[in-house]
Amino acid sequence: MSFHIVCDSCTDLTKEDFAKGCYTWVPLTLIVDGEEIMDDETFDQASFLKKVAESRKEVRSACPAPEKYMEAYDQADDIYVVTLSAELSGSYNSAVLGKNLYEEENGKKNIYVFNSRGASTTQLLIARKIYEYASAGMKFEEVVEKVEAYISTQRTYFVLETLEVLRRNGRLSSLTATLAGALNIKPVMEGTRDGVIQKLTQARGMKKALSRMVESIVKEGRDLSRRILAIAHCNCPQRAEFVKNLIEKNLDVGEIVIIETKGVSTLYACDGGIILSY
Missing domain, CATH: 3.40.50.10440 (Dihydroxyacetone kinase; domain 1)
Known part of the structure; x- marks a missing residue:
């Protein structure tokens, strides 16, 4: 078959x-201030990120x-x-x-x-x-x-430069997003087993937050020697490599793959975001 x-x-x-x-x-479909953009092979990340940065109204997906x-x-x-x-x-x-x-x-x-x-x-x-x-x-x-x-065994974490798009789409409280933006605090977020988003920990500055994310994975103590770990980055390959190197120094992982975010992931991760799953 x-x-x-x-x-x-x-x-x-x-x-x-x-x-x-x-x-x-x-x-x-990605929607920025009323303009509809299909998340297909025609998606242009650089152009899209520029539109999102300049947006003052609606940024969402359908x-x-x-x-x-x-x-x-x-x-x-x-x-x-x-x-x-x-x-x-x-x-x-x-x-x-x-x-x-x-x-x-x-x-x-x-x-x-x-x-x-x-x-x-x-x-x-x-x-x-x-x-x-x-x-x-x-x-x-x-x-x-x-x-x-x-x-049922998967885990997902992410650290974003800005939580504004998630906030505007009702995925986070406005307080969380506002504090993060004002104080350069970068929350380490996780996807729960129930499929929703919650804050795991936080740090001031992106590198510290990414390090804190890896620390959280290490503390979990799972055997990852036969698992594939995937890192997605939104226009920040150096950050993805930084996370990969941290993981390799601290964990025995079966394989690490680095990928670029496509349209929907770019919309919510925003410029500079890192998503990690295993």
């Missing part, structure tokens, strides 16, 4: 992933319509779907509705929608885990079971 992996565009897939021929990206997911469900016998956390976006519900509509028209099919309970690097690692299992010839039900078990 053939399989295909459908991902919303907050899944920061790389050219190497797409080259495998089994991934389809369903783009969200999830894909169920019909967009439906179109992607035709491509194989087994369809696996990876979306943003259902607690942060409507993308998951749209993908599920697309599944229901597809099956009403075409009959039952192996379609499973994973709630990543995260974003960006979280989704990337889930998509790659699906590929690992499905390409090894595992049955649909076994892939679903093993990937859901994997998701």
Whole structure:
């Protein structure tokens, strides 16, 4: 049986992933002061960051319509779907509705929608885990079971230059964002197991905050020797390398990959943001 992996565009897939021929990206729409920008292959990060920096009104994303997911469900016998956390976006519900509509028209099919309970690097690692299992010839039900078990063990952290876009979109309290901006305090944020965002710790200045983030991972004491750790950066490759070097000095990790944020992740991470998942 053939399989295909459908991902919303907050899944920061790389050219190497797409080259495998089994991934389809369903783009969200980015909205800056009324201008709609598709998060697809036409996305220009530099231009977009400039628009966001100059924005004085609306900066947000809009999830894909169920019909967009439906179109992607035709491509194989087994369809696996990876979306943003259902607690942060409507993308998951749209993908599920697309599944229901597809099956009403075409009959039952192996379609499973994973709630990543995260974003960006979280989704990337889930998509790659699906590929690992499905390409090894595992049955649909076994892939679903093993990937859901994997998701339950994932952790995601991030440190951003500014929390303003998250605040404006109701993801954070205004107090947290205001204090962070006024005092150069950089909160280390985490995605909880329930798929929401909360503050873990904080430090003054970006380097100290990134160091504090790595300290938190070390303190957790997990065996990461067989896990892949993904670092996404928004226009700051040097910071990503700084974090990678810190991790390599303090932890035994199976593999570390560095990726660039695409559209949705760029919107919320903002210029200079770092996201880390394992």
